[in-house]
Amino acid sequence: MRLCDRVLPEVLYLPLRKAGTWGAVLLMPVQRRHSLDYLRIALRREPKLVDVYRHFLAVCEALVLRLRVADGLYHRCELGEGSEAFGAWLASSRPAMLGTFHIGNSDLTGFMLAGQARRRVHLVRLRVGNSDDTDSLAARFGDLLHFVWVNESSELLFALKEAGLSGDTVALQCDRPDYSSRSETFEFLGSPRRFPFTIYHLALIFERPVILSIGIPAGRAVSTVIASPAFEPLAGEDRREALARGRAHFKAFLCRVEDYLRREPYQWLNFQPL
Amino acid sequence: MPDPLISKLKQLIVETLRLEDIVPEEIPDNEPLVGGGLSLDSIDALELVVRLEKEFGIKIATSEEAKSALASVAALGSYIRARADPSRLPS
Numbered sequence: 005m006r007l008c009d010r011v012l013p014e015v016l017y018l019p020l021r022k023a024g025t026w027g028a029v030l031l032m033p034v035q036r037r038h039s040l041d042y043l044r045i046a047l048r049r050e051p052k053l054v055d056v057y058r059h060f061l062a063v064c065e066a067l068v069l070r071l072r073v074a075d076g077l078y079h080r081c082e083l084g085e086g087s088e089a090f091g092a093w094l095a096s097s098r099p100a101m102l103g104t105f106h107i108g109n110s111d112l113t114g115f116m117l118a119g120q121a122r123r124r125v126h127l128v129r130l131r132v133g134n135s136d137d138t139d140s141l142a143a144r145f146g147d148l149l150h151f152v153w154v155n156e157s158s159e160l161l162f163a164l165k166e167a168g169l170s171g172d173t174v175a176l177q178c179d180r181p182d183y184s185s186r187s188e189t190f191e192f193l194g195s196p197r198r199f200p201f202t203i204y205h206l207a208l209i210f211e212r213p214v215i216l217s218i219g220i221p222a223g224r225a226v227s228t229v230i231a232s233p234a235f236e237p238l239a240g241e242d243r244r245e246a247l248a249r250g251r252a253h254f255k256a257f258l259c260r261v262e263d264y265l266r267r268e269p270y271q272w273l274n275f276q277p278l
Numbered sequence: 279m280p281d282p283l284i285s286k287l288k289q290l291i292v293e294t295l296r297l298e299d300i301v302p303e304e305i306p307d308n309e310p311l312v313g314g315g316l317s318l319d320s321i322d323a324l325e326l327v328v329r330l331e332k333e334f335g336i337k338i339a340t341s342e343e344a345k346s347a348l349a350s351v352a353a354l355g356s357y358i359r360a361r362a363d364p365s366r367l368p369s
Contacts, residue, residue, distance in 0.1 A: 160341075161320055161323065161324050161327075161341060161344070162338075162339065162340055162341050162344070164324065165324055165327065165328060168328075169328070185319055185320045185321045186319075186321055202321060205321050205325075206321075206324075209321075209324065209325045209328055210328075243296055
């Protein structure tokens with residue numbers, strides 16, 4: 005993929021990607037089924053095969069962009085409307101817990117934070133077989149990025165502790181409960197669904213704010229960051245009340261995520277059962 | 279007479295993890311803290327470790343160390359006694 009991107013002009017490479025995407029749709033039955041299940045809910049109609057193709061193509065394009073950014077392509081993140089808290093936090097030197105979702109260019113947000121804002125970030129990620137893009141992006145941003153692998157490290161808790169106590173920012177994905185110690189149910193896309201909720205517990209333990217965000221495509225070299233207000237732990241607050249505030253904070257952002265997905269359903273890149 | 283460090287640890291566990299239905303004295307000395315009768319999970323363990331490090335000025339560096347330290351209140355007491363500055367231990 006990377007080689008093609010380097011040697012082929014876009015006029016040839018784009019049709020090749022589209023053909024390859026059709027191949028993936030046909031050869032990846034599990035992902036195709038998850039895509040169909042998700043699209044049925046998001047589109048509110050029975051999806052066609054072309055819908056699945058568009059969904060797969062969105063994943064392909066997000067991956068290509070990550071590889072290009074890793075190879076040095078100029079790309080910047082801009083703050084979207086209603087994301088002032090994220091801007092205020094970026095301008096400060098405070099560490100935070102950043103929660104994000106498998107949507108659009110969200111994966112790039114952590115890297116752009118490191119590259120654009122020179123913030124040190126610990127990214128909590130699931131290591132999968134094809135993590136070349138992640139490895140390359142990490143190499144590009146060097147010491148500003150650290151990875152905590154949830155499925156590889158027997159030292160996960162301690163890696164989290166070190167990250168939490170380091171004064172650096174920690175970024176976690178908030179849409180796959182599989183590896184989450186604490187998860188909770190929220191209404192999303194018409195039904196109650198489980199989401200990881202560990203980020204709020206960590207925020208209370210390490211006394212730092214939670215900001216949720218997604219990065220959405222906004223042109224050739226730009227992603228727009230849509231972010232929540234900050235959830236701030238309050239000194240002396242009862243834990244149950246703090247977690248109730250956390251639930252309301254998460255729920256409010258999920259509503260914004262859902263609004264976006266209703267408009268851009270193919271940008272949900274989480275090919276796991278909802 | 280109960281060991282003051284063990285009593286303090288039980289108090290800290292209840293207080294840090296907000297175990298409202300548990301009286302510190304009821305926590306057995308030799309029962310596993312994580313996965314035992316207290317039903318603590320990994321986030322509880324993390325919160326406890328962060329608090330213990332602050333309280334006693336120690337550093338629990340690996341999950342192996344944590345596993346042995348959190349094996350029971352008695353094990354935690356021995357772990358802390360061996361590593362903490364004596365001035366930070368209750369007398």
